[in-house]
Amino acid sequence: MTKIAIDAMGGDFGPNPIAEGVISALKERKFHAFLVGKTDILKPLIPNELEKFVTFVQADEVFEMKNDATNVLKKKETSIYKAIELVKNGECKAVVSAGHSGATMSLATLKIGRLKNVSRPAIATLMPTSKETKTLVLDVGANVDSKSEHIFQSGVMGEAYAKEIMKIKNPKISILSNGEEECKGDSATKGAHQMLKILDTFVGNAEGNQIFDGSVDVVTCDGFIGNIVLKTSEGVADAMNKLIKKEVKGSLIAIAGAILMKNVFKRVKKATDYDEYGGAPLLGVKNCVIISHGKSSPKAIKNAIFQALEFANSNINSVIEKRLEELSLTKSKEAI
Template sequence: MVKIAIDAMGGDFGPEPIVKGCIQALKKKLFMPILVGNKDEILALLPKRYRAKILIVEADDVISMSDAATDAVKRKESTIYKAIELVKNGEAHGVVSAGHSGATMTLATLRLGRLKGVSRPALATLMPTRSGRRSILLDAGANVDSKAVHIAEFAVMGGCYAEDLLKIQNPSIGILANGEEASKGNEITKEAFKILSGYPGFKGNVEGSDIFNGSCDVITCDGFVGNLVLKASEGVASTISLLIKDYIRKSPIAITGALLMRKVFKLLKKQIDYAEIGGAPLIGIKGCVIVSHGKSNSKAIENAIYQAINYVDTGVNEHIVTRLEELKSKEV
């Protein structure tokens, strides 16, 4: 049975949404959750009938959002550290953490190590499109100042993820740039373009708007850029939603209209809501680590757990190693 270690304490709202998300997942999937955190707090949230279905690993140190990621390596009693050690020691197959994302990525990289051929692991996020098919954007923020070869590696890793987890055959791969023409891009992306030329599925540069129109399955970029694009996109969606609410509040007619449109807004939310995805895998490490938002609700944690289970089940890591070898042999 797949065993998923879950940092029960690290999220912004404490253990409640995490334990709840774990219970929701247990209702639908067969797996063994290992909740890492304060045993008493976890048990208080856990109905009796679930106690036999989970394991608890005691850990009382919680790395808070204001702590430096660099200290994470020293804090061996922290929930994140212990969760990752469970994977390192073969006691768990994957980790879900809504705790300090910098600490999670640092520990995952340093304690589990990188896959053969991977220079830098990348955070991969699934982006909504009109058709419902998701595109993958990576790196969404694990690294800054990426070199061209890193951007090329991200592309390869994202392609494997698309094939194995999203079941997209021959996924299309693009480099995020300020124009589609091969002449567009900055120094780094132009070099990455050369490295990826001829790689299966590589279609050249794609623009910011292509992330959401479904024209490309895998979009590779530096983590500084990916983080900005992701945060700006979330900002737009949330501003539009707030503006609609502001305007509705001012008009009784619009309130009635909104009630009649309830189903539309529900469908829209399902399509663009972060909780429907639940987390971003850190791809390129020896293991499986899903990084969730600190503000994750139970639905997000539930979906992050499914992501971890699928990640482990598909053997995407072996696929990545093979494909990176192909890319490197092409370069020579």
Template sequence: MKIALDAMGGDYAPDSPISGAIEALHLFPDVHLILVGNEPIVKEIFYKKNGQAVQQRVEFLHTSQVVGMEDPPIESVRHKRDSSISRCVELIKKGEADAVVSAGNTGAVVAAATVYLRTLPGISRAGIASVIPTEKNPFILIDSGAIIDSTPENLLDFGIMGSIYAKKILGVSNPRVGLLSIGTENVKGNELTKSAFKLLSKSNLNFVGNIEGRDLFENPVDVVVCDGFVGNVVLKTSESVATAVVRWLKREFKKNPIRILGAILAKGAFESVKKKTNYEEYGGALLLGIRGTCIIAHGSSTPKAICNAIRVAREALIQNVNHIIIEEIKAHHELIEEHKRTSLPIT
């Protein structure tokens, strides 16, 4: 399988993406990478990092432009057509790559994927599916930032796509789907969530109803459905809280020798929690609903995070996630049509 990697995307590009690419090539013999970016710079770093051992499975594609984190998404697609992001996505459109991985400007990746690839049949808008760790098992948060003006129908699609992701990538047999709102009662929320509740209730998903913010980590479901504005706030807040708690603990443990000794004795437990909450372990978020496989990695991705983002792309291709989404969306529409014809309650 061929995966296009945005070598210029992210806070530590091109060093971090290239290091992650080499690591992934060593781990996954069936992966072939196309490193997209400023070719002379990319090649220089690649060979400095001893990429010669895996160079048979690497191609280079030169681009003259880079999309910055501050660039407006739509404008970057229109006016920076030779950027590493646009060229990566174009490779999928041309059939020259099976997937794309980028730690660059999230909005630009979503815009490029939507413009060049379009959405899958039956899907009107794509959604970002982020994996969020909890004490027990991780859950899928969708949408975590692709669109901020969702419709109830979009939220239903997110529920269906998120459920498929949980089944195929996380291995959950019958994913529980919850709608993020301000109360568990179906009358709580705004017009968007109340309308979405009705649609999700009539679907064949394992829909458990509304969930509140406190349920995310205390009583987690497998798939959390919300619009992109709320989802992105939840994602960024969760990341910052995890970082802050670790920092607070370090300060407290350093206050006296007894606490320092306690920290040493509890080192194993802290390392376990750190690993579970570390974004690097999850690699990147899958942009679900487009005609292609697109992984959006964290802007500050390390080589390990990039390697894991490539792993997620590989798994999505192996599990044929897009084909299953098409079939599930089709089945849902048939269910709705059958309900209209028979006027029988959907079970």
């Protein structure tokens, strides 16, 4: 049975939504949850019939959002530190945290370690498209000063994820830029573009709108740009939802129309709802690390756990290492 370490104290709303998400996940899938946090608070939240699938790990402290991520290595009694330790020591195969993302990334990189040939891990996230497919975008925040090599490696890791997890046989890999022409982009983007040409799956530059039109499967970019794309898209989706609700309430005809389109709205909401994805995998580290939003609902936590289960039971890390090794050898031969 797959063992998943869960930072039960890290979310913005405390342990309750996290515990609820774990309960929902246990009712649907078989796995063993290691809940890390204040045991006296966590134990009453888990039903008696599910306790055999839960191990409680005491952590006296919580690494707060206001803290600097660089200090997390000194905070050995925090829930995220102990959750990462469970994975590092081989007791668990994956970790899920809705806590401080910077602390999670730092601990994962330094304690669990990077995969062979990976310079910097990258956070990947799925974006909805108008074709009812998903586009994988990475990096969305792990590295804010990426070099060409880092963006290239993100593209390779994205290709592996698309094949192994998304089950796309021949994914279309692209690089985010301010135009489709090869000459567009900053120096890091243009450099990465040249490197990515070594991939048979590389289709060139992608503009921002192509993330959502289904024309590409993977978009690689600098973490600073990727995070802005992520937060902007979340903001636009939220604003559109509020505008629609406001306009519908303005007239009886609109209300009647909304009732008739109730199922349509449900499908659109499901396609664009963060809760349906639950979290973002940190690609490039030796074990599965899922980073969830601090405001994650129980549904989001449940789906983050499902992501962790799928990732932990896949061969994606070995595929990434093998692919980077192959490409490194190819580049070396071409340089001779």
